[in-house]
Amino acid sequence: MIVWGISGNSHDAAIAVFQHGELVFASHSERYSGIKNDRNLCRDLVMAAKRYGNPDKVYWYERPFLKTLRQWYAGQGWKRRDNDIEIYMARYEINASVEYVDHHLSHAAGGYFTSNFEEACIVVVDAIGEWDTATIWEAKGDKLKKKWSLRYPHSIGLFYSAMTQRVGLKPNEDEYILMGMAAYGDKTKLTFDISHDFIDNYGNLKFIRNCHRGVQDWRPDLAVKDSFEIAAGVQDVYEDYFTHLLIKAKKLVNSNNLVLMGGCALNCLANRHTGDYFENTWIMPNPGDAGSAVGAVLAKHPEWKINNFNPYLGYDMGYRTPNEEIVNYLENNKICGVARGRAEFGPRALGNRSLLADPRGENIKEKVNEIKQRQQFRPFAPAILEELVDEYFIMPRGWSDSRYMQVVANLRNPELYPAIVHRDGSSRVQTVPKDGSLFRQLLEMWYARTGCPMLLNTSLNIKGQPMVNDHADAKNFERHYGVKVFN
Numbered sequence: 001m002i003v004w005g006i007s008g009n010s011h012d013a014a015i016a017v018f019q020h021g022e023l024v025f026a027s028h029s030e031r032y033s034g035i036k037n038d039r040n041l042c043r044d045l046v047m048a049a050k051r052y053g054n055p056d057k058v059y060w061y062e063r064p065f066l067k068t069l070r071q072w073y074a075g076q077g078w079k080r081r082d083n084d085i086e087i088y089m090a091r092y093e094i095n096a097s098v099e100y101v102d103h104h105l106s107h108a109a110g111g112y113f114t115s116n117f118e119e120a121c122i123v124v125v126d127a128i129g130e131w132d133t134a135t136i137w138e139a140k141g142d143k144l145k146k147k148w149s150l151r152y153p154h155s156i157g158l159f160y161s162a163m164t165q166r167v168g169l170k171p172n173e174d175e176y177i178l179m180g181m182a183a184y185g186d187k188t189k190l191t192f193d194i195s196h197d198f199i200d201n202y203g204n205l206k207f208i209r210n211c212h213r214g215v216q217d218w219r220p221d222l223a224v225k226d227s228f229e230i231a232a233g234v235q236d237v238y239e240d241y242f243t244h245l246l247i248k249a250k251k252l253v254n255s256n257n258l259v260l261m262g263g264c265a266l267n268c269l270a271n272r273h274t275g276d277y278f279e280n281t282w283i284m285p286n287p288g289d290a291g292s293a294v295g296a297v298l299a300k301h302p303e304w305k306i307n308n309f310n311p312y313l314g315y316d317m318g319y320r321t322p323n324e325e326i327v328n329y330l331e332n333n334k335i336c337g338v339a340r341g342r343a344e345f346g347p348r349a350l351g352n353r354s355l356l357a358d359p360r361g362e363n364i365k366e367k368v369n370e371i372k373q374r375q376q377f378r379p380f381a382p383a384i385l386e387e388l389v390d391e392y393f394i395m396p397r398g399w400s401d402s403r404y405m406q407v408v409a410n411l412r413n414p415e416l417y418p419a420i421v422h423r424d425g426s427s428r429v430q431t432v433p434k435d436g437s438l439f440r441q442l443l444e445m446w447y448a449r450t451g452c453p454m455l456l457n458t459s460l461n462i463k464g465q466p467m468v469n470d471h472a473d474a475k476n477f478e479r480h481y482g483v484k485v486f487n
């Protein structure tokens with residue numbers, strides 16, 4: 001039996017394929033269409049999924065009718081036809097019966113049934129589902145029970161996106177840039193004002209104003225030069241709010257295990273705080289809506305629970321180059337790309353579609369920034385052998401590993417690795433486990449050769465485009481930047 005989960009018609013569309021109860025493929029539309037965060041499915045992705053056979057059943061990650069009602073309530077018009085998923089699927093020649101799953105249930109199930117927990121407290125935080133914007137769930141065995149929810153228009157995710165737009169960035173896409181800017185601002189300047197103007201009460205987690213239509217009118221006295229102060233204030237308010245949400249979750253559900261999901265689970269600065277309330281934290285490597293392609297299926301088939309989740313679920317490029325050749329090249333040239341094996345399902349390059357560099361030395365960050373053409377203030381992430389992470393980083397409480405770059409940690413000797421440390425001394429660290437993967441072996445060889453257990457790891461993509469997916473994309477990258485990409 002072939003079962004698909006689909007998220008689409010909103011932003012960052014994705015398909016997950018389960019074959020006889022096993023997750024065999026999952027990928028984002030953007031990787032096939034070349035359109036970053038592509039909101040729609042594309043034929044090449046559908047064709048790639050159909051290589052496992054036509055679906056017998058499709059689970060859609062949210063309830064379109066409830067979404068239509070909410071859009072109408074929000075003044076966006078009556079979008080019944082836009083949200084007709086059967087018409088939508090017919091456009092891509094997907095012929096299977098479709099069943100709808102609550103948006104936040106898809107998130108919650110995607111997180112819990114990919115964790116190794118047998119009971120947990122689940123917290124979902126995003127911009128908006130049908131109506132829910134934050135939910136808390138109790139999970140025991142294969143049962144999930146919603147204990148609390150916050151509904152539109154109250155939404156910390158909408159607030160963060162609106163503020164992203166307020167500083168001139170793209171909402172629903174550039175939130176991570178706002179987060180990176182926060183380290184350059186003084187949070188004592190605007191945190192109080194932002195909190196006063198937006199948050200009604202940290203106790204009930206409600207908002208004073210609806211941020212759905214943007215907050216461009218907020219504080220016209222603040223100029224572009226104040227953007228870093230705004231970012232610092234927004235991040236500080238977010239972390240306060242998030243902490244209150246964790247406290248509420250802890251009160252409602254008696255568990256030491258936290259499953260955190262929703263687009264806000266990508267806020268790796270705020271994620272440092274989960275260990276203050278829960279002993280263990282699990283965030284699925286793809287906690288946003290695209291990951292709900294997996295979650296929608298698991299919500300209906302908890303018996304297909306996945307232990308030791310593997311995020312390498314996309315297009316398989318295989319590999320040709322021995323690691324030794326890549327390490328030799330890196331030693332001499334300091335920077336190269338790798339595009340090999342199956343593509344990551346999720347927003348982070350975890351070693352299969354990565355631009356790698358020696359993290360030591362002064363000018364590496366500038367060199368990589370020249371290639372990536374991004375703001376100079378933004379840091380790059382390190383990938384480190386998992387067993388050595390405590391020697392190099394002070395990991396936040398409750399985070400013994402960070403395999404999917406989900407939390408920041410402070411570097412013990414930041415002066416030695418300027419390319420991978422942020423202004424505030426933190427790094428978004430990727431701990432690479434002993435899983436025998438090609439990337440792990442490459443890092444081991446690099447360590448044996450250089451004595452440095454880390455490599456700078458950033459996603460392999462041309463500016464403004466999604467990550468490299470296949471051989472043609474890798475060649476394009478090589479031609480565009482003149483940087484060697486190994487397969």
Ligand SMILES: [Fe+2]
Nearest residue numbers: 126128263289
């Ligand atoms: Fe969501």
